[in-house]
Amino acid sequence: MPEHIPILVVEDNEDDSFLLIRQLALAQLDPFCAVLGDGLQAYEFLLDATTPPKVIFLDLRLPGINGIELLRRIREHPRLHYITVIIMTGSLSPADVRQCSELGVTNYLPKPIDLVTFMSIVGKYASASAFSDTTSLARISCEVVGMSVKDPS
Numbered sequence: 001m002p003e004h005i006p007i008l009v010v011e012d013n014e015d016d017s018f019l020l021i022r023q024l025a026l027a028q029l030d031p032f033c034a035v036l037g038d039g040l041q042a043y044e045f046l047l048d049a050t051t052p053p054k055v056i057f058l059d060l061r062l063p064g065i066n067g068i069e070l071l072r073r074i075r076e077h078p079r080l081h082y083i084t085v086i087i088m089t090g091s092l093s094p095a096d097v098r099q100c101s102e103l104g105v106t107n108y109l110p111k112p113i114d115l116v117t118f119m120s121i122v123g124k125y126a127s128a129s130a131f132s133d134t135t136s137l138a139r140i141s142c143e144v145v146g147m148s149v150k151d152p153s
Contacts, residue, residue: 008045008053010070011088012037012062016111020057020088023115027122040064043073052080060089060096068096071103086121088113 007024011017017035024033034053036042039062046052056074060067067087074080087100090111100108107121 006054007033008042008056009033009035010037010039010042010056010062010067011035011059013059016059016088023118024122027119038062038064039066039070043070046074046077046080052083055084055086057086057088060087060091060100068099068103071100071105075103 009017009020011020014037017037021033021035034045036045041064042056042062043065058067058071062070065073067089071085071087074083074085084106085104087105087108088111089096089109092110097108109118109121
């Protein structure tokens with residue numbers, strides 16, 4: 001595993017994970033990426049990381065602990081609280097939106113994700129200096145932790 005993973009995807013649906021990773025590659029974001037399908041695994045991963053990721057794409061409906069609880073733990077942790085978190089979820093619940101807003105999410109994107117909106121948001125990170133210290137790859141390299149990402153083609 002690379003010492004530093006700038007992007008963490010926390011999504012239990014393999015197809016959604018694959019599509020997200022493909023879109024990150026199209027945005028020319030070529031950092032290493034970890035994909036976890038369980039909220040508790042993701043929190044343990046963050047605690048164990050030498051350097052936490054710069055951005056987390058987070059689903060709300062997860063096994064282990066749900067996305068809102070994971071977000072709460074991230075915001076309460078002194079080493080993790082600054083991480084940019086982008087919610088990608090099927091939930092349109094006003095309570096979920098309010099809780100995520102109160103916990104300082106950067107964006108709340110309901111599924112299915114509008115590609116133009118998604119690319120606009122991801123584009124902010126494509127040229128960000130946050131990834132300038134990462135190895136540039138011809139396509140996104142993804143270390144899959146805890147689940148497989150399948151190529152549907």
